[in-house]
Amino acid sequence: MSQSLSFFISTSLRTSPAFTPVSKPSISFLTGTFRLPVKVKTSGLRTPATPEILITKACSTSPFDPEIASAPASASEQVLVSNNGFGGVLSGASRVQGSNGGVVSADTSSIEVDAVTEAELKENGFRSTRRTKLICTIGPATCGSEQLEALAVGGMNVARINMCHGTREWHRRVIERVRRLNEEKGYAVAIMMDTEGSEIHMGDLGGASSAKAEDGEVWTFSVRAFDSPLPEHTINVNYEGFAEDVKVGDELLVDGGMVRFEVIEKIGPDVKCRCTDPGLLLPRANLTFWRHGSLVRERNAMLPTVSSKDWLDIDFGIAEGVDFIAISFVKSAEVLTHLKSYIKARARDSDIAVIAKIESVDSLRNLEEIILASDGAMVARGDLGAQIPLEQVPSEQQKIVQLCRQLNKPVIVASQLLESMIEYPTPTRAEVADVSEAVRQRADALMLSGESAMGQYPEKALTVLRNVSLRIERWWREEKHHEAMELPDIASSFADSISEEICNSAAKMANNLEVDALFVYTKNGHMASLLSRCRPDCPIFAFTTTTSVRRRLNLQWGLIPFRLSFSDDMESNLNKTFSLLKARGMIKSGDLVIAVSDMLQSIQVMNVP
Numbered sequence: 193m194s195q196s197l198s199f200f201i202s203t204s205l206r207t208s209p210a211f212t213p214v215s216k217p218s219i220s221f222l223t224g225t226f227r228l229p230v231k232v233k234t235s236g237l238r239t240p241a242t243p244e245i246l247i248t249k250a251c252s253t254s255p256f257d258p259e260i261a262s263a264p265a266s267a268s269e270q271v272l273v274s275n276n277g278f279g280g281v282l283s284g285a286s287r288v289q290g291s292n293g294g295v296v297s298a299d300t301s302s303i304e305v306d307a308v309t310e311a312e313l314k315e316n317g318f319r320s321t322r323r324t325k326l327i328c329t330i331g332p333a334t335c336g337s338e339q340l341e342a343l344a345v346g347g348m349n350v351a352r353i354n355m356c357h358g359t360r361e362w363h364r365r366v367i368e369r370v371r372r373l374n375e376e377k378g379y380a381v382a383i384m385m386d387t388e389g390s391e392i393h394m395g396d397l398g399g400a401s402s403a404k405a406e407d408g409e410v411w412t413f414s415v416r417a418f419d420s421p422l423p424e425h426t427i428n429v430n431y432e433g434f435a436e437d438v439k440v441g442d443e444l445l446v447d448g449g450m451v452r453f454e455v456i457e458k459i460g461p462d463v464k465c466r467c468t469d470p471g472l473l474l475p476r477a478n479l480t481f482w483r484h485g486s487l488v489r490e491r492n493a494m495l496p497t498v499s500s501k502d503w504l505d506i507d508f509g510i511a512e513g514v515d516f517i518a519i520s521f522v523k524s525a526e527v528l529t530h531l532k533s534y535i536k537a538r539a540r541d542s543d544i545a546v547i548a549k550i551e552s553v554d555s556l557r558n559l560e561e562i563i564l565a566s567d568g569a570m571v572a573r574g575d576l577g578a579q580i581p582l583e584q585v586p587s588e589q590q591k592i593v594q595l596c597r598q599l600n601k602p603v604i605v606a607s608q609l610l611e612s613m614i615e616y617p618t619p620t621r622a623e624v625a626d627v628s629e630a631v632r633q634r635a636d637a638l639m640l641s642g643e644s645a646m647g648q649y650p651e652k653a654l655t656v657l658r659n660v661s662l663r664i665e666r667w668w669r670e671e672k673h674h675e676a677m678e679l680p681d682i683a684s685s686f687a688d689s690i691s692e693e694i695c696n697s698a699a700k701m702a703n704n705l706e707v708d709a710l711f712v713y714t715k716n717g718h719m720a721s722l723l724s725r726c727r728p729d730c731p732i733f734a735f736t737t738t739t740s741v742r743r744r745l746n747l748q749w750g751l752i753p754f755r756l757s758f759s760d761d762m763e764s765n766l767n768k769t770f771s772l773l774k775a776r777g778m779i780k781s782g783d784l785v786i787a788v789s790d791m792l793q794s795i796q797v798m799n800v801p
């Protein structure tokens with residue numbers, strides 16, 4: 193059973209002596225009576241014993257900063273939905289006094305935000321901050337401190353290290369450099385570790401960065417171990433059963449068809465293949481084999497998603513305190529559940545998010561359960577395009593992006609977004625269109641792979657992602673092109689239902705009132721992600737107490753994560769935040785803000801004093 197309650201909140205703005213008129217014309221909406229629909233799901237949940245919903249209103253904030261003590265206090269509307277059930281009791285105005293009397297010192301060092309966002313906010317204001325997050329794969333082209341810093345300045349929110357390549361020592365150094373830059377220069381780049389997974393792939397080309405396969409050449413694919421350099425035209429394959437599983441006449445696709453071979457002969461562990469589509473072979477490229485036009489999945493379908501090497505890499509990631517672990521070739525929800533409990537047991541106080549990479553036929557088959565069990569997903573189009581016909585990739589992408597948003601999980605669109613920029617300084621028009629489409633779908637994040645790992649123009653590629661994101665986001669906001677997505681109820685408890693309804697309502701109010709920013713005070717990040725899920729027009733300032741949650745929020749659409757120590761007293765939190773942000777020039781008097789929090793389930797609308 194689902195029950196709908198509507199509350200009429202008659203504002204006391206007209207009567208409050210503290211009310212300062214605001215310049216926004218749309219605020220006149222507030223001076224009347226307005227309706228805030230609060231839908232409370234009751235299915236399967238017992239209503240608590242003393243049902244009561246409190247809606248308090250019109251509490252004005254007190255002057256909190258000696259600097260502005262003489263300024264009129266702001267008008268603040270507060271809708272407070274208490275968590276003790278419902279019964280429609282609307283209480284009168286209640287005023288929350290800060291425990292410290294509302295006076296907070298302007299200690300600017302006690303709020304942390306990343307230096308790049310801060311500069312962007314100061315320069316361009318709230319409206320123009322980028323909502324789509326950007327991930328760069330770090331490789332030989334970008335592993336130095338200077339290159340990493342250039343990417344951080346260019347808007348990299350997350351650095352991805354791919355355990356398919358390089359040694360753990362190499363990756364450790366990259367992590368160290370990123371962490372040092374964060375500490376010394378005030379960036380907030382999170383780290384994502386991507387596992388190798390155990391699908392079939394080539395070896396590392398004996399140290400060569402690439403090898404060219406020409407039309408008609410015969411190459412040997414073998415499971416034998418070779419000394420480097422490899423014998424000419426020889427490729428090592430990681431999968432023991434390879435020679436047994438392939439048949440003469442099968443087609444062998446490297447990286448989903450970037451290079452093609454036909455199997456012509458099998459000699460023990462060696463498989464001779466003739467190149468039918470020439471191209472560049474890259475180290476550890478993925479291999480698939482096809483028979484009569486369909487993908488062959490023999491015993492390799494039984495390969496574990498997390499190989500023994502992956503477990504060692506995961507231990508490494510936990511020890512290094514990475515923020516995200518992306519699991520390659522996820523087949524079912526089970527592996528994610530298992531991994532999450534493993535991480536919980538090993539890394540007691542860190543909260544590493546587990547990202548499910550959707551890049552196989554099996555992952556599509558079990559999509560919903562996989563996404564539900566994950567902390568986010570990646571549309572890994574590289575390998576996905578090797579397992580399903582290419583023309584199906586765009587519709588699968590759209591489906592995955594939508595499902596993730598509905599289930600409130602961040603989603604990354606990855607691979608070949610700007611592939612030509614590995615070699616050229618400008619993207620193709622088609623690539624720009626592809627990036628635009630992912631932004632328009634409102635994916636949380638876009639990812640560079642080879643473009644930043646080993647391309648010639650990593651920073652330029654990042655600039656293209658940044659500029660296209662900004663332009664498309666603005667276009668969609670201005671034209672109000674975006675169709676409102678039906679967001680199903682996802683809460684699993686009554687308290688969660690309230691949080692969800694508050695966020696949905698706050699985001700809607702933010703759009704209707706054209707506020708400058710949404711503020712969310714959240715300990716574990718959940719309320720922030722619920723707001724992000726609504727994809728509101730304004731940016732979301734997410735205040736959280738721990739650095740790890742703050743870094744994790746970096747992956748989510750529209751969130752600007754801050755670290756701030758705050759109390760359960762919202763009035764004092766707001767005063768403190770206004771004071772700190774004003775001191776740093778990140779907000780100014782008169783800015784219109786809507787605030788929600790997961791301590792006090794409330795929606796407050798106010799002008800920055």
Ligand SMILES: Nc1ncnc2c1ncn2[C@@H]1O[C@H](COP(=O)(O)OP(=O)(O)OP(=O)(O)O)[C@@H](O)[C@H]1O
Pocket residue numbers: 329330331332354356357358386474475476477520574575641642643645646
């Ligand atoms: N740490 C690294 N060391 C050396 N080369 C790297 C490294 N990381 C990435 N690369 C190069 O960049 C290319 C693209 O990187 P990417 O992470 O997309 O790998 P991939 O091999 O396509 O695998 P995946 O399917 O996991 O993305 C790789 O093929 C490799 O040549």
Ligand SMILES: CC(=O)C(=O)O
Pocket residue numbers: 520549551571572573574575576606607641
């Ligand atoms: C990113 C990745 O793993 C892929 O596209 O295959």
Ligand SMILES: [K+]
Pocket residue numbers: 354355356386387388389520
């Ligand atoms: K990988």
Ligand SMILES: [Mg+2]
Pocket residue numbers: 520551572574575
């Ligand atoms: Mg892949």
